[in-house]
Amino acid sequence: MHGLVSSWQIWALLSAAFAALTAIFAKVGIEAIGSDFATLIRTAVVLVALSAIVAATGQWQPLGTISTRTYVFLVLSGLATGASWLCYFRALKLGDAARVAPVDKLSVVLVAVFGVAFLGERLSLPNWLGVILIAAGAVLVAHR
Structure with a gap:
């Protein structure tokens, strides 16, 4: 069990699953309110939930450290996350969740490019092929 808890792959798959639920829940939740206000409510929930998790697991750190x-x-x-959430909720308000979410996941392509350009990370030819396929898939899913 310890191996699963420390596996980045498990956490990444869970992240993807929760991101998918985010799109579905948000699409229903923003039907009758503005997308920016919906983002504020979501952010407050995240702040409260994470505060409880950090407190319960003893992960508080002195700010001076x-x-x-x-x-x-x-x-x-945090600013980039906030901007992303505002844009994402606005896109969900205006478009289909099944099209918005894949376009949002073009962030995977951008992370690969930025990681190489700014962090000195290296991707192999099969890695780049995967990046291209992700980009192509997002475009095809978003196409009407």
């Missing part, structure tokens, strides 16, 4: 560099990049990540 965190480097300025870490704060800067976490703030930038």
Whole structure:
């Protein structure tokens, strides 16, 4: 069991499953309210849930032990997450969940490109082929 808990693949699959549920639940949830307000409610739920998890698992850290560099990049990540969520909910309000979610997952393609360009990561030819197939799949699913 310990091997499963420490497997990035399991966590990534769970992330994908919860992301899929996010799209379905959000599409129904935003029918009668504005997408930005819906994003605010979602964000509040995430904040409360994560606070409870961190408290329950004893993961609180003294804020003074965190480097300025870490704060800067976490703030930038938070701003990017917020922008992504606002755009995602707006797209769900306007479009079909079955089309919006795959286009949103073009983030996988962008992460691969950015990882290579900015983090010095390396992808093999089969990796690049997978990136291209993901991009093509997203385009085909979004096509009317």
